Amino acid sequence: MPRKPKPPDLLARCCPSTQLRAGEYIRIGGALGTLGMGGAVIRNVGRLRASGHDRIELGVVPGERQWYIARNGKVFRYESEGKKAGPAYPPLDPTELESNEERGRWADALAREFIDTHTAPSVRKVVPAMVHRYHAMVAAYLQGAMVDQALKLVERNTEDFARACSADWGVRELTRGTPTIRHAITVSLALQLPVDDASMLVEYAAFFEMRLPIVQRETAARMYQEAARMLSLLLPVWNIRGAGTDWKTLGTSVEDIFHRQFVRMANDADARALAADVVMGMRQAVTEVGESPLAWQYQDRAGSPTSLEEAASNLAEYDSARPELDIEDRKL
8 A cells, every 4th residue: 555645744635756955055046856756947037135024036937927935955836725825927947048147037927026025014015224324424434434434634536435345246235235344343343333333233133134123233233343353363454443444455354354253263173173152152261372363262161271273274374463452432
């Protein structure tokens, strides 16, 4: 007697098979999954967020009025109140479109239809206003930083500040970026904003990103201060010049500095055969060791520090260290 298939324990019906792996990036129009062996291909519309839910990958099958959702490495057939739910008209096949621009318009139209259909009217009205206000705050801080540098006879424009944030950023990523904690902290550090301004920007971005009012002003200020302290240690010239730092001459950026530090920590953990949770739980303290201006001393959760000789991670490429960072007193 054939075994009865196990019913899915999810609200949406699970597709018979999928090509998606957890954390995998699928380009627009690419194969998000398949409907069984040799079945129709689910085409990726893109990553989006409807109402207060987590981000999902939206997919469609060309010619079929049905939404498909990818989440946590699995693809599901979307249903609403037990009925099939899909776009108003059968979508086209993106592989038949000639250019990436056309595929982008194809994806934007479908994503907008899904968001408008599955987002509460109040949320749909408030969210664009939140994004507009965040962009206005970033623009105001940018203008203030450029004026402040002009008074010091230092010429800085929007392209320079975008390059200061990340080598991959342009003007659009800086001024029209999606409000996230990472974006807010990176911009605040590139402009070396006062704590009050930076904490307000981070708090606002966190509220938009998480859709939860759990990051308050004090928490946002603490996050920014710790990031500023770390950057001042890794790049002392930033503590001196602030928004006037010549990132182009240095050949680096705020994101690059932190990414390199992450790689150092990962390499150090790998060399000591430490687990990732142990590395994340370590307390970092700055200590001078010999002639090296910066070295990291690690202390585990049990409170047993390793020896300085073992814990020292030589950062001698920087000339000096300035642990003191009175960021609160810096005003535009």
